[in-house]
Amino acid sequence: GNSVTQMEGPVTLSEEAFLTINCTYTATGYPSLFWYVQYPGEGLQLLLKATKADDKGSNKGFEATYRKETTSFHLEKGSVQVSDSAVYFCALSDSGGGADGLTFGKGTHLIIQP
Amino acid sequence: KAGVTQTPRYLIKTRGQQVTLSCSPISGHRSVSWYQQTPGQGLQFLFEYFSETQRNKGNFPGRFSGRQFSNSRSEMNVSTLELGDSALYLCASSLGEGEKLFFGSGTQLSVL
Numbered sequence: 001g002n003s004v005t006q007m008e009g010p011v012t013l014s015e016e017a018f019l020t021i022n023c024t025y026t027a028t029g030y031p032s033l034f035w036y037v038q039y040p041g042e043g044l045q046l047l048l049k050a051t052k053a054d055d056k057g058s059n060k061g062f063e064a065t066y067r068k069e070t071t072s073f074h075l076e077k078g079s080v081q082v083s084d085s086a087v088y089f090c091a092l093s094d095s096g097g098g099a100d101g102l103t104f105g106k107g108t109h110l111i112i113q114p
Numbered sequence: 115k116a117g118v119t120q121t122p123r124y125l126i127k128t129r130g131q132q133v134t135l136s137c138s139p140i141s142g143h144r145s146v147s148w149y150q151q152t153p154g155q156g157l158q159f160l161f162e163y164f165s166e167t168q169r170n171k172g173n174f175p176g177r178f179s180g181r182q183f184s185n186s187r188s189e190m191n192v193s194t195l196e197l198g199d200s201a202l203y204l205c206a207s208s209l210g211e212g213e214k215l216f217f218g219s220g221t222q223l224s225v226l
Contacts (some may be wrong), residue, residue, distance in 0.1 A: 043204055043217035044157075045119070089157065096212035099145045100170045101159035 139207030
């Protein structure tokens, strides 16, 4: 079956530091890959996605590239802000949007200190 | 445009009871999915409904059920509650296959 593995944290960084959150996956076929973010007391929001190999998803300064050869979808940001503090989830789906059921990683709690 | 609305926000039940949670999708969205979020197991897919039909299902026991009405509003029901059912239950809606999911803020269920 499908599975997603990501570092759980918490990951603590100083403002303006470079961020990498690793994500690797196991899937049959060619899944779509997603990063979701969850702020305290809120539901999940789609941050970015990629639907085929070598695609790069980007949004709000965050980027992730679909690497089929390493089955990875690492999240990066060049300069983090305090407002980026949240829990980040890597996920995959057999469909482009995820309505058929997303498989999530356990989530990475990111804390940005001023 | 209003987002995905879940009610109630918090719920406390005792073991053996049953519970019904409600989800109102974004206007025009016909697909509604449900997820369970716990500290131990993380986020797990329960089921998805589209146009009143269950289209996809996760690996949960039959105590977990759902339905969707003609206006796309959805309910999920958990019968014979167990302590392990304590979780945040999230609902998500989308226009359909391949479309972006929008999540609600969830219903926090505590089983005592």
